[in-house]
Amino acid sequence: MSELFNDPHQLASACSDAMHANDDASKLLGIEIIESRPGHARLQLTVSRKMTNGHDICHGGFVFTLADSAFAHACNNTNRVTVASGCSIEFLAPGAIGDVLTATASERSRSGRTGVYDVDVTNQNNELIAVFRGKSYQIKGQLIDQPGEPT
Numbered sequence: 001m002s003e004l005f006n007d008p009h010q011l012a013s014a015c016s017d018a019m020h021a022n023d024d025a026s027k028l029l030g031i032e033i034i035e036s037r038p039g040h041a042r043l044q045l046t047v048s049r050k051m052t053n054g055h056d057i058c059h060g061g062f063v064f065t066l067a068d069s070a071f072a073h074a075c076n077n078t079n080r081v082t083v084a085s086g087c088s089i090e091f092l093a094p095g096a097i098g099d100v101l102t103a104t105a106s107e108r109s110r111s112g113r114t115g116v117y118d119v120d121v122t123n124q125n126n127e128l129i130a131v132f133r134g135k136s137y138q139i140k141g142q143l144i145d146q147p148g149e150p151t
Helices: 008-021 024-029 060-076
Strands: 032-037 040-046 082-091 100-111 114-122 128-138
Touching (some): 008 032, 008 060, 024 060, 032 060, 040 060, 060 082, 060 114, 060 128, 100 128
Antiparallel strands (some): 040 100, 114 128
């Protein structure tokens, strides 16, 4: 049985929970949802030794994955299935073992089926580690069945 969400903040949270439940990669890395509201998401992970590269710093792929996951939550938490059509990242500082990295994604533009989202990745000292920009494309479907809503 589906639940009707009249509050967009509750819907956003439920959409993020539904996505995370099926996101084995994010769960494997220990990524946690800190906040999800329409067009905005904040996710976090703690850098472990297994996430380091040959320079003993956090591998950029893990920073990218965290940012990409926050982007996914921000563009899907209005209950419209949305995928990435492109993205880029700029690495500004290294992450170290034990750092708690936070990716904060914000919708910059959404019109028709396309959107643009910016993601800042910071450490526990609020130092900027990376900036990410993602472009999205809405496809058919919903994350959560909402009666009366277009699919």
